Amino acid sequence: AAGVIQSPRHLIKEKRETAxxxxxxxxxxxxxxxxxxxxxxxxxFLISFYEKMQSDKGSIPDRFSAQQFSDYHSELNMSSLELGxxxxxxxxxxxxxxSGGPLGLNTQYFGPGTRLTxx
Amino acid sequence: xxxxxxxxxGMFVQEKEAVTLDCTYDTSDQxxxxxxxKQPSSGEMIFLIYQGSYDEQNAxxxxxxxxxxxxxxxxxxxxxxxxxxxxxxxxxxxxxxxxQGGKLIFGQGTELSVKP
Numbered sequence: 620a621a622g623v624i625q626s627p628r629h630l631i632k633e634k635r636e637t638a639x640x641x642x643x644x645x646x647x648x649x650x651x652x653x654x655x656x657x658x659x660x661x662x663x664f665l666i667s668f669y670e671k672m673q674s675d676k677g678s679i680p681d682r683f684s685a686q687q688f689s690d691y692h693s694e695l696n697m698s699s700l701e702l703g704x705x706x707x708x709x710x711x712x713x714x715x716x717x718s719g720g721p722l723g724l725n726t727q728y729f730g731p732g733t734r735l736t737x738x
Numbered sequence: 739x740x741x742x743x744x745x746x747x748g749m750f751v752q753e754k755e756a757v758t759l760d761c762t763y764d765t766s767d768q769x770x771x772x773x774x775x776k777q778p779s780s781g782e783m784i785f786l787i788y789q790g791s792y793d794e795q796n797a798x799x800x801x802x803x804x805x806x807x808x809x810x811x812x813x814x815x816x817x818x819x820x821x822x823x824x825x826x827x828x829x830x831x832x833x834x835x836x837x838q839g840g841k842l843i844f845g846q847g848t849e850l851s852v853k854p
Binding site: 650654661662663664667675677709711713725726727728729731732734 | 771773785788834840842
């Protein structure tokens with residue numbers, strides 16, 4: 620079965636540089652989520668999109684922005700990178716139509732993550 | 739506000755034995771969903787099992803089962819017949835019921851080590 624695709628898998632940047640992370644959700648999934656997981660931490664929600672519109676926003680720095688495109692893929696843009704931005708960035712997708720059934724309430728399926736290292 | 743608590747930072751289990759990973763949650767909502775994810779050392783987050791607050795039976799998926807005690811607000815993950823490949827970090831999560839975005843709120847995680 621198709622899974623969530625994230626690119627690149629690894630990214631090394633210098634401080635104050637910019638980075639763009641890409642996410643391709645599972646086909647027919649209409650909601651995309653971005654999470655940030657620092658070393659030894661649990662994932663923290665950044666932002667989500669439903670049908671290409673922002674649906675929720677978490678503790679996402681103003682230096683970060685994101686959007687979902689007409690083909691449902693999403694991009695997380697990160698500017699003025701700081702050392703503290705080094706983390707594993709996950710994209711997840713879900714289908715809002717699956718509100719019941721064996722897979723449960725809008726189960727989110729995660730991509731493999733992009734490991735960002737800021738030097 | 740919703741909160742997930744996993745009080746076991748690390749657990750050890752002998753191969754082929756069963757293990758229970760604890761998870762308690764706090765919410766004032768009546769309708770909510772609870773999830774367990776596995777994160778191996780390679781980093782990916784793998785969905786394991788889901789329990790809805792109105793589900794009358796405990797969820798099961800193969801060797802994974804969820805011991806759901808609504809009154810106690812606990813949703814413990816039980817792994818039967820542990821395998822070496824079960825060694826990983828395990829996260830309990832709740833879906834935010836108040837927002838259409840439905841973000842997941844995670845616990846701190848439990849690192850499970852399976853001994854041969």
